[in-house]
Amino acid sequence: MEAFQNLGFWGTLLVTIVLSALPLVFVLLYALVTIYLEMKVAAHVQDRVAYMRTGWHGVLQPIADFIKLIQKEDIISVAANKKLFILAPYIVFMGTYGAYAAIPFSSIFIGANIDLGAFFIIGISSLVVVGILMAGWASNNKWSIFGAVRSAAQMISYEIPTALAVLIAVMITGSLNLQEVTKFQAGGIQNWLIFGGPLPLLQKILITPFTLITFLILFVASLAEVNRTPFDLPEAESELVQGFFTEYSGMRWALFYVAEYANMFLVAGVAVALFLGGWESPFGSFLSGPIWGLFWFIIKGMVLVFLQIWLRWTLPRLRVDQLMYTSWKVLTPFLFVCIIAIGLILVL
Amino acid sequence: MTAVRIYFNNIWLALSSIAIGMRITMSHLFVKSVTTQYPDVKLKMPERARNRLYVNIDDCIGCDQCSMACPVDCITIETIKSTPDQDLGTTSTGQKKRLHVPVFDIDIAKCCYCGLCVPPCPTECIVMTDVYEFSEFDRKNLIYNFSVMMPQDIEQARAKLKKAEEEAAAKKAAAAAAAAAAKAAAPPAAPPADKPAGAPPSQQPSTPASDTPGQPGKS
Numbered sequence: 001m002e003a004f005q006n007l008g009f010w011g012t013l014l015v016t017i018v019l020s021a022l023p024l025v026f027v028l029l030y031a032l033v034t035i036y037l038e039m040k041v042a043a044h045v046q047d048r049v050a051y052m053r054t055g056w057h058g059v060l061q062p063i064a065d066f067i068k069l070i071q072k073e074d075i076i077s078v079a080a081n082k083k084l085f086i087l088a089p090y091i092v093f094m095g096t097y098g099a100y101a102a103i104p105f106s107s108i109f110i111g112a113n114i115d116l117g118a119f120f121i122i123g124i125s126s127l128v129v130v131g132i133l134m135a136g137w138a139s140n141n142k143w144s145i146f147g148a149v150r151s152a153a154q155m156i157s158y159e160i161p162t163a164l165a166v167l168i169a170v171m172i173t174g175s176l177n178l179q180e181v182t183k184f185q186a187g188g189i190q191n192w193l194i195f196g197g198p199l200p201l202l203q204k205i206l207i208t209p210f211t212l213i214t215f216l217i218l219f220v221a222s223l224a225e226v227n228r229t230p231f232d233l234p235e236a237e238s239e240l241v242q243g244f245f246t247e248y249s250g251m252r253w254a255l256f257y258v259a260e261y262a263n264m265f266l267v268a269g270v271a272v273a274l275f276l277g278g279w280e281s282p283f284g285s286f287l288s289g290p291i292w293g294l295f296w297f298i299i300k301g302m303v304l305v306f307l308q309i310w311l312r313w314t315l316p317r318l319r320v321d322q323l324m325y326t327s328w329k330v331l332t333p334f335l336f337v338c339i340i341a342i343g344l345i346l347v348l
Numbered sequence: 349m350t351a352v353r354i355y356f357n358n359i360w361l362a363l364s365s366i367a368i369g370m371r372i373t374m375s376h377l378f379v380k381s382v383t384t385q386y387p388d389v390k391l392k393m394p395e396r397a398r399n400r401l402y403v404n405i406d407d408c409i410g411c412d413q414c415s416m417a418c419p420v421d422c423i424t425i426e427t428i429k430s431t432p433d434q435d436l437g438t439t440s441t442g443q444k445k446r447l448h449v450p451v452f453d454i455d456i457a458k459c460c461y462c463g464l465c466v467p468p469c470p471t472e473c474i475v476m477t478d479v480y481e482f483s484e485f486d487r488k489n490l491i492y493n494f495s496v497m498m499p500q501d502i503e504q505a506r507a508k509l510k511k512a513e514e515e516a517a518a519k520k521a522a523a524a525a526a527a528a529a530a531k532a533a534a535p536p537a538a539p540p541a542d543k544p545a546g547a548p549p550s551q552q553p554s555t556p557a558s559d560t561p562g563q564p565g566k567s
Contacts, residue, residue, distance in 0.1 A: 045373045049381045314373040315366065330359060 023100040023111060031261040032062040038309050045313040072250035077140065080247060084138035088131050089248065089255040095127030096259045096266060103269045104179045106279050106293035117178040118166050121270055122159065125225070128263070129155045132234065135256075136244040147243020151227065151234030154323060158224035158231075161331040165218035168211070168335070168342055169274040172197050178270075182278030189282040194275040206345045210338045215275045217331050217338075219304070222267035224327070226260065228308050230315040231323060268304035269297070276300050393478035398461045400479040401454050403494040407439040407473035410447035414465035414474050422458035423465060426451035428505045431512040439471045449495055450502040456482065457490040 007015060036051075036059065043050030051058025076085055099121045101111035114120055129152050136148020170176055172193060173184040185191050187198060194215045196204040224231035235243045245256045272278055277300075279293030287296075318326070384391060393399070410427035428448040430436055436445035465474050484490050497505075 041377070044377045044379075044381070047376060047379050047382045049383060049385075052385055310370060310373065311366075314369045329355075 088135035091131030139247040161221035188284035229312040413468040
């Protein structure tokens with residue numbers, strides 16, 4: 001960003017628009033790929049083959065789906081609160097996309113290199129809850145409001161373990177700036193925070209079990225944050241008929257859908273930046289550089305996204321009480337123990 | 349102490365069972381799919397599959413037994429008696445055909461594929477095939493007309509029957525008059541066209557205008 005400082009008002013505006021649209025291009029392309037991946041994984045897990053008729057092994061199916069969604073009629077039910085109903089998908093997408101501003105895609109590309117990056121992501125992605133509640137309320141449908149209420153309860157509960165896990169990474173690296181956190185983990189796979197980071201050997205050995213647990217908890221909590229199975233209670237196709245977006249159709253529905261997939265990569269990206277070395281190459285200085293950085297970041301993110309898909313087609317959905325139990329009685333206490341232990345080890 | 353143990357045990361159970369589940373799903377990712385690409389690859393139907401009905405009309409003797417066996421009344425049969433001077437030929441099972449079959453309609457949309465029409469057929473001319481792809485854009489196209497009689501043939505057969513009946517009635521009247529005139533205990537003069545000997549055990553041949561009940565929308 002520092003390179004574009006003396007361009008005047010219009011130049012700055014243009015550069016800002018282009019730079020802020022770049023992640024959007026990425027998100028849309030990524031959503032197409034991931035929807036395809038999700039359907040293929042789902043099918044093959046169940047010994048099926050999924051799309052086969054649109055292009056080679058159905059690779060054009062997401063595009064066909066997209067074209068279909070554009071053509072669909074935009075239905076707003078009579079009983080809905082029209083203003084909120086229209087606004088809700090944009091808020092959900094905004095909350096997700098806003099968080100992309102602080103995601104370090106590469107050593108030279110980050111939307112906004114702010115010092116409070118991790119904090120900003122946690123804060124702005126809470127906006128999603130507002131959007132979901134808005135959608136559920138405005139739909140004026142009992143399933144939608146159930147979904148919205150469940151979603152609010154779930155997301156707010158799981159924000160605590162997520163924030164605590166992020167806090168642990170911040171404790172070790174001493175920075176909330178994700179770019180700084182990534183640079184801290186330079187020098188190969190052994191320096192990633194999941195393996196204790198580049199600390200002195202004794203500290204590293206002591207800290208590694210706790211960082212592993214923290215990463216695991218961050219991953220589980222982020223699954224719940226993005227409403228993925230086994231924590232997809234707000235959507236729950238079988239009982240709530242898609243929950244808060246039952247009443248949506250066409251492009252508004254697609255916006256929710258894209259936001260959901262964008263959210264998947266968002267939490268994967270945060271986990272990668274905090275614990276898996278971000279855009280740093282796993283081989284130290286080998287294959288590193290701005291372009292390779294982008295490559296490594298996306299590859300690591302996609303591995304986590306694949307893990308999310310894999311889990312989705314493995315596990316059944318949790319009950320509401322089990323969901324709350326997991327958050328408050330398992331994840332949060334474990335993280336408190338981790339915070340105390342890591343704090344003590346760092347003081348050593 | 350037990351509560352603590354149960355707590356950690358539950359966590360361990362959850363993690364280990366998730367690991368087992370993920371191993372299973374991962375192994376299934378590389379299993380050959382069990383489904384087939386239907387329009388391109390078709391599974392062979394079982395030998396005794398019950399799908400679309402087919403009637404070999406050349407063998408049909410118009411006995412109406414399949415229609416009576418049908419629980420949903422999807423078979424409509426109309427027949428015209430033949431006169432003694434007509435030869436309708438024999439079926440492939442060697443049975444003599446005595447009835448014209450101007451209408452043999454099966455409304456396959458109503459058919460429930462029970463197969464009850466197949467066993468009663470004395471000449472085995474109605475069978476269930478293994479064809480299952482016969483969707484149509486218009487429901488009327490699902491009424492299959494198996495009869496091969498031309499309209500003029502039907503008219504001819506009807507006219508012939510009418511003439512024969514009239515002749516028989518005239519003969520009967522004449523015989524009755526003669527009998528009345530003779531006032532003798534004459535042996536009953538059998539009307540020739542009233543009951544064809546050896547007719548299949550069926551209902552009385554229907555008149556041309558009659559319609560099987562429960563057959564609306566017949567083409």
